[in-house]
Amino acid sequence: MTENFSVAMTNVTNSELSDHLLRMDGQEDICLALYAPSTGSLRRTAIVNDVLLPQRGERSVHGNASFSGSYVLRACQQAARTGQGVMIIHSHPNGRGWQGMSAQDADAEESYSRLALQLTGKPLVGMTLAGEGTWSARAWTASESIQADYVRVVGPSLNVHWNNKQRPVPPSNxxxxxxxxxxxxxxxxxxxxxxxxxxxxxxxxxxxxxxxxxxxxxxxxxxxxxxxxxxxxxxxxxxxxxxxxxxxxxxxxxxxxxxxxxxxxxxxxxxxxxxxxxxxxxxxxxxxxxxxxxxxxxxxxxxxxxxxxxxxxxxxxxxxxxxxxxxxxxxxxxxxxxxxxxxxxxxxxxxxxxxxxxxxxxxxxxxxxxxxxxxxxxxxxxxxxxxxxxxxxxxxxxxxxxxxxxxxxxxxxxxxxxxxxxxxxxxxxxxxxxxxxxxxxxxxxxxxxxxxxxxx
Ligand SMILES: [Zn+2]
Ligand SMILES: [Zn+2]
CATH class of the missing domain: 3.40.50.720 (NAD(P)-binding Rossmann-like Domain)
Structure with missing residues (x-):
């Protein structure tokens, strides 16, 4: 994966994910999704397509949400069949802005990154949704995780969630x-x-x-x-x-x-x-x-x-x-x-x-x-x-x-x-x-x- 990495989704997908991940009870939640790659000459984008909401027994919500290996396997198989990659998406209900990763987040994503790469041929992508609606994302290659530059939510308007470290606000004059x-x-x-x-x-x-x-x-x-x-x-x-x-x-x-x-x-x-x-x-x-x-x-x-x-x-x-x-x-x-x-x-x-x-x-x-x-x-x-x-x-x-x-x-x-x-x-x-x-x-x-x- 090149250094220019981004994620895009429609405003409809954004609503579907937000409805699931931002819970009324304020607890963290999780789900998986499939993405299609969109490859430019300098930038790679993962386009969030199929949201795979968890079925009974595939995840548990208890402060920090967790999910089962069989859920990931189901996603990998479906991704491999359709030429897509897999995403693990979770929420930080109290988060504001582009989210960093806790050691626990990194462990959870990294532990499935090899399986996803092996079964789909595409890097696992992790995403986090902060409580006020800001997205952040990263991709897991065989050797490292790469932070996205931004996440674009596209519809009749374009809403960009920036990684301010990699794309700082330029000075005006x-x-x-x-x-x-x-x-x-x-x-x-x-x-x-x-x-x-x-x-x-x-x-x-x-x-x-x-x-x-x-x-x-x-x-x-x-x-x-x-x-x-x-x-x-x-x-x-x-x-x-x-x-x-x-x-x-x-x-x-x-x-x-x-x-x-x-x-x-x-x-x-x-x-x-x-x-x-x-x-x-x-x-x-x-x-x-x-x-x-x-x-x-x-x-x-x-x-x-x-x-x-x-x-x-x-x-x-x-x-x-x-x-x-x-x-x-x-x-x-x-x-x-x-x-x-x-x-x-x-x-x-x-x-x-x-x-x-x-x-x-x-x-x-x-x-x-x-x-x-x-x-x-x-x-x-x-x-x-x-x-x-x-x-x-x-x-x-x-x-x-x-x-x-x-x-x-x-x-x-x-x-x-x-x-x-x-x-x-x-x-x-x-x-x-x-x-x-x-x-x-x-x-x-x-x-x-x-x-x-x-x-x-
Ligand atoms: Zn987290
Ligand atoms: Zn048309």
């Missing part, structure tokens, strides 16, 4: 006074510690990345494999004629503009000259906590749509469609923004991607004029103007604020659609389909169906 006065120190500390990835740094992605840097985000990655062309200059604010002349990679322009805008005292902005539809590009994306999708093609959007659910990494997506009359005048424009996360519908359910287009895009046929003509399809429009692309940026970033700062306590909205011709902002009442294949993979991590293709 006077450049951020107005920002902090808008949402307080806790949200600022989240922004500063979260890993945020912008996929696609054209007109919208570049704006998004620069604003994240200005807001004090310290870990921002930008992913794109395209270069700046002359026709990008009317929308990529900050790019120059010389960038276009030398075909500078868009990620380099984004990096330069982010450095200029950054307000954090120290930061680490990463550039990824990758395609998220490759195995390698996806592994990079799996290192991040939130992805902001600024790509418009169906195939990369489908890959991100899957990851949002399978790996519990919220993806904020959106775009603009501009309609033009045959005489060239503007007929209307529609701006959509939505967050793909458990508890909200995916891109297929909200009809934002069409799986047959995803297949065409994957096969490189989507822009092939002879194919489009033969199939009788309309050509894809690519009109865009700087005066409106900023509306997409604004929509995406306000979803991000809802996700992290939770104003009103409600997290992200249902999908939103703004029509410029009618001046109407609609809350779309889209529901997840019962048999949505993407949402059915929630929490599957590396067990997800492979959509990516081999590295280029």
């Amino acid at each position: 006077d450049r951020q006074l107005r920002t902090i006065s808008a949402w307080g120190d806790k949200t600022q500390a989240d922004i500063a510690r979260l890993r945020l990835l912008v996929v696609g740094v054209g007109s919208v992605g570049l704006d998004v990345a620069v604003r994240l840097a200005a807001a004090g985000a310290r870990h921002v990655g930008v992913m794109d494999f395209d270069v700046v062309h002359e026709h990008n200059l009317d929308r990529m604010i900050g790019s120059t004629q010389s960038d276009a002349a030398i075909r500078r990679p868009k990620i380099e322009v984004a990096h330069r503009e982010m450095e200029r805008a950054a307000t954090a005292s120290s930061h680490e902005f990463r550039t990824h000259n990758q395609d998220v539809t490759t195995v390698e590009g996806q592994a990079t994306a799996l290192d991040y906590d939130i992805v902001i999708s600024c790509v418009d093609r169906p195939y990369p959007r489908a890959v991100l749509n899957q990851m949002a659910y399978s790996d519990l990494i919220p993806v904020i997506d959106g775009g603009i469609g501009i309609d033009v009359f045959s005489d060239g005048a503007m007929r209307g424009a529609t701006i959509r923004t939505h967050t793909l996360t458990t508890g909200r519908p995916c891109l297929v359910c909200s009809a934002q991607i069409d799986l047959s287009e995803v297949t065409l895009d994957k096969e490189g046929l989507l822009d092939d004029p002879s194919y489009i003509a033969a199939a009788g399809q309309a050509e894809r429009g690519n009109q865009n103007v700087a005066l409106l692309s900023i509306c997409v940026t604004a929509g995406l970033l306000s979803q991000l604020v809802s996700l992290i700062a939770r104003p009103g306590g409600r997290g992200v909205s249902a999908p939103l659609r703004y029509s410029i011709a009618t001046h109407s902002l609609e809350h779309l009442h889209v529901k997840s389909r019962t048999h949505c294949p993407f949402e059915a993979e929630t929490g599957r991590g590396d067990l997800r169906v492979a959509l990516t293709r081999p590295n280029a």
Whole structure:
């Protein structure tokens, strides 16, 4: 296991575990669960999936809860059958914040760690829930225990439980006074510690990345494999004629503009000259906590749509469609923004991607004029103007604020659609389909169906 280790679970799993572990009588309790691994290039995450509540005789509650070997064996067998790992989870009713381990805790977990590793091939993960609701976690390899950096509880909002020793609260500064006065120190500390990835740094992605840097985000990655062309200059604010002349990679322009805008005292902005539809590009994306999708093609959007659910990494997506009359005048424009996360519908359910287009895009046929003509399809429009692309940026970033700062306590909205011709902002009442294949993979991590293709 690498040093970057984290745990993630849905808000529904969090409630199920809390209901069992935080007892009315105030005693400590225990249960086992199964996790799916989610493996990035730098980070490993254990995603809590199946909660195995104890059956009669499998545990006893008496001040310090204890459990039987047969309970662990039952969990190991089920984990081995389903390609998952095992977790031992207990509560500290009087605990506050990230919990340390007593010698007794360490003994109990360590004594089962070899059995779990042997039967499942995956490290045992231990978790503790403090009485006020804070999670802490560690993984047991053959030789040592590794503390997690954080535990993420994911739903319409993102709630992160930080290991402050490994991810200390970064100092804020006077450049951020107005920002902090808008949402307080806790949200600022989240922004500063979260890993945020912008996929696609054209007109919208570049704006998004620069604003994240200005807001004090310290870990921002930008992913794109395209270069700046002359026709990008009317929308990529900050790019120059010389960038276009030398075909500078868009990620380099984004990096330069982010450095200029950054307000954090120290930061680490990463550039990824990758395609998220490759195995390698996806592994990079799996290192991040939130992805902001600024790509418009169906195939990369489908890959991100899957990851949002399978790996519990919220993806904020959106775009603009501009309609033009045959005489060239503007007929209307529609701006959509939505967050793909458990508890909200995916891109297929909200009809934002069409799986047959995803297949065409994957096969490189989507822009092939002879194919489009033969199939009788309309050509894809690519009109865009700087005066409106900023509306997409604004929509995406306000979803991000809802996700992290939770104003009103409600997290992200249902999908939103703004029509410029009618001046109407609609809350779309889209529901997840019962048999949505993407949402059915929630929490599957590396067990997800492979959509990516081999590295280029
Ligand atoms: Zn304990
Ligand atoms: Zn769906």
